[in-house]
Amino acid sequence: MIDIKLVRENPNEVKKGIAAKGFDPDTVDDVLALDAKRRKLIGELEELRAKRNEIAKAGKVSAEGKAVKEAIKAREPELAKTEEELGRTIAQIPNLPSKDAPVGKNEKENVEVRKWGTPRKFDFTPKDHLELGKALGILDFDTGAKVAGSQFYFLYREGALMELALVRYAFDLLAREGFVPVITPDVAKSRYYLGTGYMPRGNEAQTYTLEGEDLGLIATAEVTLAGKHADEVIPEGNLPFKYIGYSHCFRQEAGAYGKYSKGLYRVHEFTKAEMFVYCAPEESEHMHQLLLSMEEKIYQGLGLPYRVLEMCTGDLGAMAARKFDIEAWMPTRGEYGEVTSTSNCTDYQARNLNIRVRRKGGAVGYLHMLNGTAIATSRTPLAILENYQNADGSVNIPEALQPYMGLKVIKRE
RNA sequence: GGAGGGUUGGCUGAGCGGUUCAAAGCGACGGUCUCGAAAACCGUUCUCCCAUUCGGGAGGCACAGGUUCGAAUCCUGUACCCUCCGCCA
Numbered sequence: 001m002i003d004i005k006l007v008r009e010n011p012n013e014v015k016k017g018i019a020a021k022g023f024d025p026d027t028v029d030d031v032l033a034l035d036a037k038r039r040k041l042i043g044e045l046e047e048l049r050a051k052r053n054e055i056a057k058a059g060k061v062s063a064e065g066k067a068v069k070e071a072i073k074a075r076e077p078e079l080a081k082t083e084e085e086l087g088r089t090i091a092q093i094p095n096l097p098s099k100d101a102p103v104g105k106n107e108k109e110n111v112e113v114r115k116w117g118t119p120r121k122f123d124f125t126p127k128d129h130l131e132l133g134k135a136l137g138i139l140d141f142d143t144g145a146k147v148a149g150s151q152f153y154f155l156y157r158e159g160a161l162m163e164l165a166l167v168r169y170a171f172d173l174l175a176r177e178g179f180v181p182v183i184t185p186d187v188a189k190s191r192y193y194l195g196t197g198y199m200p201r202g203n204e205a206q207t208y209t210l211e212g213e214d215l216g217l218i219a220t221a222e223v224t225l226a227g228k229h230a231d232e233v234i235p236e237g238n239l240p241f242k243y244i245g246y247s248h249c250f251r252q253e254a255g256a257y258g259k260y261s262k263g264l265y266r267v268h269e270f271t272k273a274e275m276f277v278y279c280a281p282e283e284s285e286h287m288h289q290l291l292l293s294m295e296e297k298i299y300q301g302l303g304l305p306y307r308v309l310e311m312c313t314g315d316l317g318a319m320a321a322r323k324f325d326i327e328a329w330m331p332t333r334g335e336y337g338e339v340t341s342t343s344n345c346t347d348y349q350a351r352n353l354n355i356r357v358r359r360k361g362g363a364v365g366y367l368h369m370l371n372g373t374a375i376a377t378s379r380t381p382l383a384i385l386e387n388y389q390n391a392d393g394s395v396n397i398p399e400a401l402q403p404y405m406g407l408k409v410i411k412r413e
Numbered sequence: 414g415g416a417g418g419g420u421u422g423g424c425u426g427a428g429c430g431g432u433u434c435a436a437a438g439c440g441a442c443g444g445u446c447u448c449g450a451a452a453a454c455c456g457u458u459c460u461c462c463c464a465u466u467c468g469g470g471a472g473g474c475a476c477a478g479g480u481u482c483g484a485a486u487c488c489u490g491u492a493c494c495c496u497c498c499g500c501c502a
Contacts, residue, residue, distance in 0.1 A: 042462050046471040053471090056483040059431060065482035189492095214492090233423055235441090358423065362442040362458070 001351040002093045007031055017096035020103055020313035027092050034086040041079040048072050094318035095348035100285075101322050104312025110325075111312065116296065117305030119329045120387060127393065128332040129385040130263045133159060135393050136410055139381075141263070151253070151268045158410040162384070162397075163271055163377040165404035170273040170298055170374040171244055177294060179244040179275060184224035186248045187215045192227035195352035197319045205254040221245035222371040225276035230353040234367065236360055240279035240287060244374060247272060263382065265337065270378035277370040280357055281347065284368035285322075288344040291372035292324050295340045298374060301400040304383050305329040307336050321346045328383040339379045342372030 007014050007028060015025035048071055055065040102111045133139025138159030144152035155163055171181050193200075193207050198219045200207040207216040218224055225245045234241075249272045253261075264270075275294060277287045292308070299306050311323040320343035327336030347366035350356070357367040388396040394411030402408055 039462065042471080046462065049471055052482080053434085056431075056481095058482075060482065062482050069482075235423080358441075360442090364423085 001090060001348065002095065003347075003351065004031075004035065004090060007090070007093070008035065014093065014096065018093060020097055021094050021316055021318075022105065022314045023092070023094050023318075027089060030089050031086065031093065034082060034089055038079065038082045038086055041075070041082060045072065045075055045079055048075065094316075095321050095346060097313040097316055098322040098344070098346075101316060102310060102312045105314040106312075107315045109312040110315055111310045113308040113310050113324070115305075115307040116300060117303070117329070119305050120331065122331065124391040126331045126386060126389060128263065129382045132385045132389055132393060132395060136395065136412055138162075138410065139264070149268070151266065153264070153267060158405065158407070159381070161405050162381055162401065162410075165401045166375045166377050166380055167246060167271065167273050168404050169301070169400055171246070173298060173301065174244040174273075174275065174294060174374060177242075179242045179294075182221075182225065182243050182245040184218075184221050184228075184245050184247050186218055186250070188218050188223045188227055189214050190216060192230070192353070193218060193223045195230075196223045196226045196349055197317070198223060200252075203254070205252045208250050208252055217250035218247060219251050220249050220272060220371075221247035221274040222276060225274065225371075226349055226353060226369060229278060229355050231355070233356045233358050233364060234278070235358050236280055239357060239367065240277055240283060243276045245274045245276060247274070249376075264378040265382060267378050270376055272376045273374040275342075275372040275374050278355070279368050279370070280359075281365070281368050284344050284346060284370060287368075287370050288322060288324075288342065291342040291370060292326075294374065295326050295342060295372060299326060299328060299339070302380070302384065302398045303400075304339075304380075304387055304398075306339070317343075319343060319345045319348055321348070328380070329387060330383055331386045337379065337383070339376065339383060340373035342370065344368070344370045 002014070011028050011032060015028050018025045018027065048068060052065065052068045052072065055062055055068060102109070104110065127135075130139070130141070136158070138156050140154040140156065141152075143154045147154075175181050187210065190200075190209075193216045198206045198216075200209045200216055206219045209216045224247065225243050228243075229241070248269060250269050251267075253266055253268065275291055277291065279287050296306075296308070306326050306328045309325045309327060311320070311325065316323050323341060323343045325338050325342075326340040328339045329335075330337040346368050349369045350366040355367055355369070356364050358364050384398060385395055388398065390396065390409075392411070394409050396409050397405055397407060
């Protein structure tokens with residue numbers, strides 16, 4: 001949620017930020033009107049309550065007291081309704097983009113920050129990961145579809161081992177950097193998936209919900225790691241908290257079909273190691289760069305050529321003030337494809353989940369929250385299979401994973 | 414799944430229908446003292462609304478309803494935590 005005070009005091013700046021993100025700036029006027037209405041109702045109601053308190057002091061049954069009670073009861077629903085409406089409306093205002101975020105309408109205007117590595121030139125026609133995985137007997141979408149539906153898959157043998165190796169590789173690397181390894185639940189209550197911005201309904205619905213329960217399958221450990229400290233006030237001296245979380249991730253991907261959606265690029269369930277940071281506001285920009293540098297370290301370690309993109313304002317989404325993606329080279333696509341994303345959500349999620357910091361001076365305020373992909377074990381194996389393939393259909397294992405897998409190449413005799 | 418017990422400001426913890434407009438302690442912050450610090454002493458330390466200078470008012474005791482002139486306190490429902498039993502990886 002955005003700071004209502006910011007909307008009141010600086011409506012034009014808020015409108016500008018909203019418009020840059022491609023959201024409707026008129027929402028600001030709706031919020032201001034509802035806020036004014038709310039304050040007027042509070043004034044009236046408080047006057048009545050003061051009267052009630054005065055009458056109650058007399059300490060006896062009174063007809064006037066009864067009348068005031070009825071008047072209060074009659075007015076309270078209108079305030080409740082206004083506040084509910086205000087809450088719903090203000091939730092539609094996204095986090096404002098950072099001043100550093102490049103202005104742009106959509107993903108076409110994202111800015112390439114840098115490139116690392118050189119895409120390999122093949123002296124044979126490279127196969128895509130589906131063909132490679134099937135021939136090697138390590139990746140099986142057919143059985144996934146049979147048992148769970150389309151866009152689910154089974155992993156076998158080295159495919160299964162590679163997933164575990166990738167997770168372990170990322171966990172070991174990040175634990176050395178001071179991130180606390182965490183395994184979280186794969187489900188969370190609605191408050192947490194909604195508070196982190198994952199909707200179960202609508203055009204871009206992500207979250208699967210459990211029938212008859214206030215629970216949803218998480219789309220990322222960001223949800224559970226953000227929920228971990230909900231309603232807490234954390235002493236400044238204890239920050240930052242840096243976590244590397246493991247979870248399965250479930251996504252409806254409603255309406256997300258395109259030419260690159262096949263195979264491991266877009267699936268309903270995958271495993272992910274996700275970084276998550278809580279820090280003081282003035283530290284968040286630095287932490288964001290730290291998360292990005294961790295991601296680059298991971299992909300450099302895997303020897304996958306990549307480029308870093310900074311999202312323009314129009315492609316930031318509601319939560320992020322600033323966001324970087326890493327795109328790894330995907331040979332059969334002939335271009336780079338997203339494998340990580342790191343967002344600085346500033347105080348926006350913290351306000352949703354009521355997570356605050358107690359400053360050294362004694363003041364209390366919302367802290368900043370950031371997330372970043374370490375390894376998604378769907379898209380990263382995709383990139384490994386395609387980049388490390390040999391003419392005979394075997395696939396080399398990146399050096400960094402060899403100790404975890406105990407082999408150097410995946411091949412079938 | 415069954416039976417009990419519990420949930421109070423940053424923390425510990427009183428209160429169990431009207432001198433409590435949530436006691437007390439701890440911690441934190443400001444001040445006095447000091448060359449400086451510690452100790453001691455004084456003050457501040459939930460949220461919202463109005464005045465925005467002194468201040469005034471309302472709400473808040475897990476959450477949502479209800480009873481009452483008056484609810485942290487009584488009633489109903491829900492969530493979570495603890496103990497025991499059952500079932501089970």
